[in-house]
Amino acid sequence: MKKVEAVLIDLSGTLHIENTATPNAVEALKRLRASRVKIKFVTNTTKESKTVLYQRLKKLGFDISQEEIFTSLSAANDLIKKDQLKPMLIVDDAALEDFSDVSKFDGKPDSVVVGLAPEKFNRPVLNEALRLLLSGGKLVAIHQGRYYKTSSGLSLGPGPFVKLLEYAAGVEAVTVGKPNVEFFKAALEDLGVADPTTAFMIGDDVRDDIDGAQRLGLKGCLVQTGKYRSGDETKISPPPDLVLGDFSNAVDQILSHIGQS
Amino acid sequence: MLVRVLSISIGSTLLRGTCNHISSFTVKRLKSQASNMDGVKGLLIDISGVLKDGDVVIDGSVAAIKKLQSANFPFRLVTNETLKPRKTILSTLSMLGYNIDEKILFSPVPATVEILKRENLRPHLLVHPRMIPEFEGVDFNDPNCVVMADAYEHFTFENMNACFRKLMAMENPVFISLGIGKYYMDDDGMALDVGGFAKCLEYATGVSPRVVGKPSRDYFLAAVNDMNLKCDQVVMIGDDVLHDVGGAQAAGLKGALVRTGKFTKRDENHPTVKPDLIVNNLAHAVELLFGTSPS
Numbered sequence: 001m002k003k004v005e006a007v008l009i010d011l012s013g014t015l016h017i018e019n020t021a022t023p024n025a026v027e028a029l030k031r032l033r034a035s036r037v038k039i040k041f042v043t044n045t046t047k048e049s050k051t052v053l054y055q056r057l058k059k060l061g062f063d064i065s066q067e068e069i070f071t072s073l074s075a076a077n078d079l080i081k082k083d084q085l086k087p088m089l090i091v092d093d094a095a096l097e098d099f100s101d102v103s104k105f106d107g108k109p110d111s112v113v114v115g116l117a118p119e120k121f122n123r124p125v126l127n128e129a130l131r132l133l134l135s136g137g138k139l140v141a142i143h144q145g146r147y148y149k150t151s152s153g154l155s156l157g158p159g160p161f162v163k164l165l166e167y168a169a170g171v172e173a174v175t176v177g178k179p180n181v182e183f184f185k186a187a188l189e190d191l192g193v194a195d196p197t198t199a200f201m202i203g204d205d206v207r208d209d210i211d212g213a214q215r216l217g218l219k220g221c222l223v224q225t226g227k228y229r230s231g232d233e234t235k236i237s238p239p240p241d242l243v244l245g246d247f248s249n250a251v252d253q254i255l256s257h258i259g260q261s
Numbered sequence: 262m263l264v265r266v267l268s269i270s271i272g273s274t275l276l277r278g279t280c281n282h283i284s285s286f287t288v289k290r291l292k293s294q295a296s297n298m299d300g301v302k303g304l305l306i307d308i309s310g311v312l313k314d315g316d317v318v319i320d321g322s323v324a325a326i327k328k329l330q331s332a333n334f335p336f337r338l339v340t341n342e343t344l345k346p347r348k349t350i351l352s353t354l355s356m357l358g359y360n361i362d363e364k365i366l367f368s369p370v371p372a373t374v375e376i377l378k379r380e381n382l383r384p385h386l387l388v389h390p391r392m393i394p395e396f397e398g399v400d401f402n403d404p405n406c407v408v409m410a411d412a413y414e415h416f417t418f419e420n421m422n423a424c425f426r427k428l429m430a431m432e433n434p435v436f437i438s439l440g441i442g443k444y445y446m447d448d449d450g451m452a453l454d455v456g457g458f459a460k461c462l463e464y465a466t467g468v469s470p471r472v473v474g475k476p477s478r479d480y481f482l483a484a485v486n487d488m489n490l491k492c493d494q495v496v497m498i499g500d501d502v503l504h505d506v507g508g509a510q511a512a513g514l515k516g517a518l519v520r521t522g523k524f525t526k527r528d529e530n531h532p533t534v535k536p537d538l539i540v541n542n543l544a545h546a547v548e549l550l551f552g553t554s555p556s
Contacts, residue, residue, distance in 0.1 A: 121418040127452050130444060134451055146465045147425065156418070156425050156465050163464040168443045168457035 004258045006038040006193045010203035013226020026061045028248035038191045041069045044143040044177045049097040070187045072142045072177025073098040091115035115142040116158045133169035143177030149227045179212025202250045206232040210240045302494040304336040310500030310522015318357040321544030335488045339367045341474045343410035369439035369474040370395045372483040384408040385427045406435035411455045428466045438470035476508025500524045507534035
């Protein structure tokens, strides 16, 4: 492989699971930084704002700066501004902060933006969204993740609720987060990396992290933590470039690539 | 010219309403269709749009049902209603003059219960709580399937997530959805039907829902089996050309379309569904069945 320029790293399920770091992840990140490779944390964790994510990672002991976090919320915000949408935001209250400049407008909403908002995924809110969509509103999905891991078990992600609205209203959503290749491209552009084949993507979601990144040309590295379930590596074609036990193992593997190049 | 248009309009209103005034063309058509009732030993009859519109009775249907009952001719009422218990549906019908035995009322819940018992399925339920007593006799221990119907305000994240986790934990997950409708008109506007919620879980788990309710084949078969008849001996009579008539035909039954309820003129020339019979209302379907010419 060419010289390794950058590593994109998923957060939830890869670096940590809720308020616990995955095994040896803090030390592994230090080792990776020592190699001088460029790093971006790319996340579909739409439930929380960048500030909340940053503070949690800091608290877990990770050496990280807020500017290194690239979220699907930022990507959604960009789309709302570009298309001048007046969105009904189905996102968690904690994430509203990242939408403060687009959430105030005159008149009725003309679009529905769906993030991860468990307390808002209920019939009255979804009916309101349905009516907006039936009257011609646009549906924007911050991402279409099927489920994610919490301390109490697997939980429904925003994707299933996007599918609910797509089926009922007969519309198709625009997705801005992973696995959209534009999302990975924008993250690499932020790092000043033009050639995706010089970058790795480490994540626990075989479809959203690995398949999406590999389609852009990155090397996909699936870790068997978080939402990973046995057999996930066979769910995409081509399969993941690498499959490793956890983030720490993945870093060692990538460092050996860097050493060889 | 204006007068002529007006009279046609009145004529068609009469056809859709009382239907005692039938054009000579319609009489010929009905007579030519009468042979389609040959060999018919049982009927499936939709409720909404055939027996009643909302709380209003459809003319001739009370007498038609009485005629079937006094001839001991087998029939079942079939509906996709999952928000009202059978007792409520029956009391509405009774108020309108129908005398219906609960045993012949087929709604998706009893059809589901039959499937659950037959296939040793133990459900985790997401249905409206007032429907739970209808699942009497079903084993709920250690669920090996998820059953979902329109749960109305009980469609919460917690309830959906509980279904999701159950399906993910099952070795051979079975997911049953009572109907697959997209939305319907509720008191305060359009409201999500069960279909979207079923698609939600399907996407999350990769388990496709088995649909019980029109237009599913299983649903029609359960009602036909209940009469101990074969599919080709039974006619489904309904006002929904796609779900009643098309669904029944796909299951091997005959399908009769009535010009009452939600019927519109263009249903007679549906691009994919060709009804075996098109009748003005239930009364005329029954007259054809018993070989008496319409008055």
